[in-house]
Amino acid sequence: xxxxxxxxxxxxxxxxxxxxxxxxxxxxxxxxxxxxxxxxxxxxxxxxxxxxxxxxxxxxxxxxxxxxxxxxxxxxxxxxxxxxxxxxxxxxxxxxxxxxxxxxxxxxxxxxxxxxxxxxxxxxxxxxxxxxxxxxxxxxxxxxxxxxxxxxxxxxxxxxxxxxxxxxxxxxxxxxxxxxxxxxxxxxxxxxxxxxxxxxxxxxxxxxxxxxxxxxxxxxxxxxxxxxxxxxxxxxxxxxxxxxxxxxxxxxxxxxxxxxxxxxxxxxxxxxxxxxxxxxxxxxxxxxxxxxxxxxxxxxxxxxxxxxxxxxxxxxxxxxxxxxxxxxxxxxxxxxxxxxxxxxxxxxxxxxxxxxxxxxxxxxxxxxxxxxxxxxxxxxxxxxxxxxxxxxxxxxxxxxxxxxxxxxxxxxxxxxxxxxxxxxxxxxxxxxxxxxxxxxxxxxxxxxxxxxxxxxxxxxxxxxxxxxxxxxxxxxxxxxxxxxxxxxxxxxxxxxxxxxxxxxxxxxxxxxxxxxxxxxxxxxxxxxxxxxxxxxxxxxxxxxxxxxxxxxxxxxx
RNA sequence: UGGCUGAUGGUGUAAUGGUAACACAGGACAUUUUGGUUGUCUCGUUCAAGGUUCGAGUCCUUGUCGGCCAACCA
Numbered sequence: 099x100x101x102x103x104x105x106x107x108x109x110x111x112x113x114x115x116x117x118x119x120x121x122x123x124x125x126x127x128x129x130x131x132x133x134x135x136x137x138x139x140x141x142x143x144x145x146x147x148x149x150x151x152x153x154x155x156x157x158x159x160x161x162x163x164x165x166x167x168x169x170x171x172x173x174x175x176x177x178x179x180x181x182x183x184x185x186x187x188x189x190x191x192x193x194x195x196x197x198x199x200x201x202x203x204x205x206x207x208x209x210x211x212x213x214x215x216x217x218x219x220x221x222x223x224x225x226x227x228x229x230x231x232x233x234x235x236x237x238x239x240x241x242x243x244x245x246x247x248x249x250x251x252x253x254x255x256x257x258x259x260x261x262x263x264x265x266x267x268x269x270x271x272x273x274x275x276x277x278x279x280x281x282x283x284x285x286x287x288x289x290x291x292x293x294x295x296x297x298x299x300x301x302x303x304x305x306x307x308x309x310x311x312x313x314x315x316x317x318x319x320x321x322x323x324x325x326x327x328x329x330x331x332x333x334x335x336x337x338x339x340x341x342x343x344x345x346x347x348x349x350x351x352x353x354x355x356x357x358x359x360x361x362x363x364x365x366x367x368x369x370x371x372x373x374x375x376x377x378x379x380x381x382x383x384x385x386x387x388x389x390x391x392x393x394x395x396x397x398x399x400x401x402x403x404x405x406x407x408x409x410x411x412x413x414x415x416x417x418x419x420x421x422x423x424x425x426x427x428x429x430x431x432x433x434x435x436x437x438x439x440x441x442x443x444x445x446x447x448x449x450x451x452x453x454x455x456x457x458x459x460x461x462x463x464x465x466x467x468x469x470x471x472x473x474x475x476x477x478x479x480x481x482x483x484x485x486x487x488x489x490x491x492x493x494x495x496x497x498x499x500x501x502x503x504x505x506x507x508x509x510x511x512x513x514x515x516x517x518x519x520x521x522x523x524x525x526x527x528x529x530x531x532x533x534x535x536x537x538x539x540x541x542x543x544x545x546x547x548x549x550x551x552x553x554x555x556x557x558x559x560x561x562x563x564x565x566x567x568x569x570x571x572x573x574x575x576x577x578x579x580x581x582x583x584x585x586x587x588x589x590x591x592x593x594x595x596x597x598x599x600x601x602x603x604x605x606x607x608x609x610x611x612x613x614x615x616x617x618x619x620x621x622x623x624x625x626x627x628x629x630x631x632x633x634x635x636x637x638x639x640x641x642x643x644x645x646x647x648x649x650x651x652x653x654x655x
Numbered sequence: 656u657g658g659c660u661g662a663u664g665g666u667g668u669a670a671u672g673g674u675a676a677c678a679c680a681g682g683a684c685a686u687u688u689u690g691g692u693u694g695u696c697u698c699g700u701u702c703a704a705g706g707u708u709c710g711a712g713u714c715c716u717u718g719u720c721g722g723c724c725a726a727c728c729a
Contacts, residue, residue, distance in 0.1 A: 109669060109677095136729055171728060227727055236725055238657045272727055282658050284725050293727035312729050336659060336724050359661085359722090370729090412678065414668045416661095419722055423666050426679050436692065443689095471692070502690080511688050544688065556688045622689050649690040 111415040113151070113356055117159055117327060129161035129326045133187070133194070134316065136168045137179035137300070139370035140385040140392045141186045143406070143427070147361045150410040152329060153192040164323055165194035169201045170315045172299035180300070182385070186393040190403050196323075200315045201301045203322055207310045208262070210318060210348055211273060211291060215254045219347055220291060221247055222257035223274045230272070233279070234287055240280035241287045247276065261294055264307045268294050273308075277343070285340050289313055317341040320353035328353050331360040332417065361413055362421050365575040366391045367582050372589055381593055382576070388629075388640045389576045389597050399573065400617055400627025400642030402438075405431040421581060428643045432625065435642070439619040440468045440475060443513065443558040444605040446570060446623060448487035450562065453518060455537040456484040461561075464544060466514035469619075478608045482515050485562040487604050489622075492557050493534055495523065500652070502554035504534065510555040513621060517542040517553055558621040565604035568637040571629065572599045603639075610637060617642070 110118060120126050131152040135141065141149075156163045165187065169175050187194070214220035223230065223246045235241030249257070261271055273292035281287050291314040296307045310318075317340075320328045328341075335357045345352055360368075367373065368391055376382050376390070385392050388399035396406065409430040413422050462482045468475035488504065497505035504510050509519045522535040542549045578594040579585055585592055609618065612628045620626050624644040632638040 111668090115671090134729090138729080168729065174728075230727080231725070234725055236657090239725095241725085269727060284658085287725085290727055295727080309727095311727075316729080332660075333723055334729090339659090357660090361667095364666090412667075416668070418661055420667065423680070426667075429679060432691090441689080466688090470687095470689085500690095513688060515688095517688095547688090553688085555690080558689070619689085619691080622691070645689075645691050647690070652690080 112417070113327070113329060113358065113415060114155070114158065116356065117155065120326070121159060126326050127160070129156060129159055130164070130324055131155050131161070131327055131329060132164040132166045132198075132320065132323065132325050134166045134168045134319075134330075135183050136171070136174075137176060137183060138171070138174040139179060139374055140182050140394055142368045142370075142373065142393065143363060143366075143391045143396065144361055144368040145186075146190065146393060146406050147410050147413070147415070148329070148331075149187060149190055149192060150407055151358070151415055153194075155327070155329075161326070162195035163192075164196045164198050164325075166198040166200065166319060166323070168312070168316060168319075169199055169299070169301065170310050170312060172295060172297040172309060175300055177300050182394060186397075189393065189397060190406065198319075198323065199301055200310075200319045201299060203315070203319055204302060204306055204310070206322065207315060207318060211258065211310075211314070212255070213348065214275065214291070215258060215273075216251060217347070218251060218276065220254070220273055220275050221249050222254050222261065223247070223272050223288075223290075224270070225272075227269060230290075234284065235279070237284060243279050244274070244288065247288070258292075261292070261308050262306075264296065266294055268296055270294060275314075275344070283336055283339050285313070285336050286343070289340060313337060313340050314344065317345055317353065317355070318348070318350070320355075321345055321348075321351040324351055325353045328355045330355060330357055332357045333360075357417070358415050359417050359420060362419075362581075363391065363424050363427070364421050364580040365424055365577050365582070367577065367589060369583075375590070376576075379590070381590065388571070389573050391576075397615075398627070398630060399640050400435075400625060401427075401431050402434050402617070405434040408434065424575070431643055432646070435617055435619065435625045437471050438469075439617040439625055441466070441470070441621055442606060442609045442618050443480070443560055444568065444570070444603045444609065444620040444623065444626075445487045445489055445558065445560050445565070446601060446603045446620075447490045448565075448604050449490045449493055449531065449534060451486050451488050451518070451534045451536055451559070453484050453486065453538050454521065454535050458484055460484070461564075464515045466544070480514055480606050480608070481561045481564045482512075483561045483563055486512070486559045487562055487565060488512075488534075488557050488559050490531075492555075493520070493523070493531065495531065498653075503557060504536075504555070509539070509551065509553045510557050511542075511544075511553050512559045513556050514544045515559070516544075517547075517549070517551055558623070560604050560606050562604075564607055566607060566610050566637070568603050568605045568609065568639060570601050570603040570626070570639050570641065572601065572641045573597060605637075610634070612637060619645075 133152045153163045233242045272290045274288045277286045279287050292308045338355045386394035386398050464480045465477045493504040516538040518536040518538045524533040526532050576597050577592050579592045614628050614630045616628045625642040626639040629638040
């Protein structure tokens with residue numbers, strides 16, 4: 099027990115190690131982190147890592163986590179996204195201390211800009227974006243000073259005031275920091291601090307027509323909020339130098355930035371730009387399409403927050419490039435659902451079976467456990483009759499070796515009911531098997547079997563007259579290649595055309611009592627979740643994930 | 656010809672100068688009224704070359720390979 103605890107404490111990721119050291123040295127008594135989404139899209143599985151990291155840190159160490167919307171670009175942002183983001187974070191099981199917005203600081207940020215101008219550290223540049231780019235240089239060549247770089251403080255003040263007042267059109271002027279056009283770090287070559295955008299902002303409305311850039315808003319917001327550990331992804335590492343420089347020159351609270359590698363999942367994309375395109379071009383049915391790697395899509399698909407948190411724990415946090423197998427995500431949801439999901443029998447591809455020695459018109463009730471992993475979930479009744487459906491793939495005219503399902507002369511157990519033996523089958527003119535004739539073995543009923551017969555196969559089934567038709571949506575991976583962004587050309591060329599197929603299934607009556615979001619295991623078929631489209635008269639289910647299938651694996655070889 | 660950053664089984668993550676480990680994936684067996692679950696076993700790893708050291712995945716040097724950096728995006 100003691101060694102186990104010790105081990106758990108010892109296995110810290112690199113950020114936790116930094117925090118542990120900061121706490122131990124007395125640098126901080128508590129930590130403050132923040133989750134800083136831009137409200138320009140829905141949260142996806144990659145964000146889940148960041149959420150678990152930022153919120154998890156302040157569960158593990160003293161302190162708290164804020165939610166801060168990084169809303170400095172009004173043209174792409176919207177309250178719809180704000181709401182979905184808040185909803186998704188709560189669904190994941192986390193609660194923020196303060197709900198904050200970078201736009202709350204626009205006045206302060208404007209003051210900061212003035213301070214910079216007065217200190218001779220910022221200037222208004224009349225150059226076009228092309229001119230700015232041309233003078234910027236390249237990673238190997240230094241840039242050149244803008245002709246507007248040495249305006250007087252008074253002129254800069256006046257011009258910036260006019261920018262704020264809306265005297266200039268979009269793109270005509272910017273406010274730039276005066277740092278060093280020859281700096282080895284491109285981001286330090288007089289970065290743009292403010293730009294003109296005559297656009298309506300989702301929170302400040304039309305109050306502003308100039309908006310701060312990320313670099314002049316993010317670190318400043320961190321500082322205003324006394325964020326101790328500002329955690330972001332690796333591509334922001336070069337920004338850190340600017341982050342620190344701005345805070346130092348402003349002489350404000352020194353937050354510190356730490357970067358970790360974003361988590362990449364194979365067979366999927368996690369770029370808001372690409373996800374937006376999938377939605378807008380109609381390749382999927384919205385942000386919450388169950389094929390989407392968005393949290394709302396995963397939720398609708400049937401993934402549980404527990405399984406996603408477990409996934410994030412397992413993949414950990416590091417600084418190296420990675421490509422995580424979606425198989426791990428699937429493992430996590432199976433493990434969670436195995437404990438929770440009620441078992442139901444649903445035939446997806448029916449084949450009629452006639453129990454020839456079972457009396458016509460008789461209905462016999464069978465019983466089966468709702469979940470063998472959870473005795474408390476109880477039992478349910480299942481009607482049995484002379485005519486049932488089994489899965490087409492569960493009968494073979496000529497069985498292959500090691501096939502222990504139904505075949506002429508063979509016996510199988512019907513789950514929760516009788517052992518049956520196949521006596522005969524019927525083919526249509528196309529050679530298609532349309533019906534199988536069996537006889538049930540007396541005294542072999544589940545729970546009161548006195549026959550001593552041992553069968554290898556157990557099949558799921560449903561009584562034909564009692565079968566309820568339900569809509570079932572089967573999903574496959576959205577992309578057919580492992581590393582979508584590693585491929586040439588348009589990523590949409592790699593969309594899997596068979597990512598969705600809709601079929602009708604035949605369910606036992608107990609399944610009809612369901613509400614959207616509920617999870618079931620369809621015996622031998624997989625985990626399914628009731629869809630938001632589901633109605634009492636027409637239930638709809640999404641396949642979350644199939645069961646592990648060793649037989650299918652063996653059959654492939 | 657630049658800067659920053661990284662490299663441990665197929666994948667992801669540990670090992671903080673002292674026996675390279677855990678999980679997933681793969682394979683085998685057992686159990687099983689779900690070919691599920693569970694259990695047992697198994698496979699396989701330090702980018703390379705030098706150096707320091709009694710001892711190097713870890714420290715040093717050089718090299719190789721990967722990622723990121725020239726949006727009025729974040």
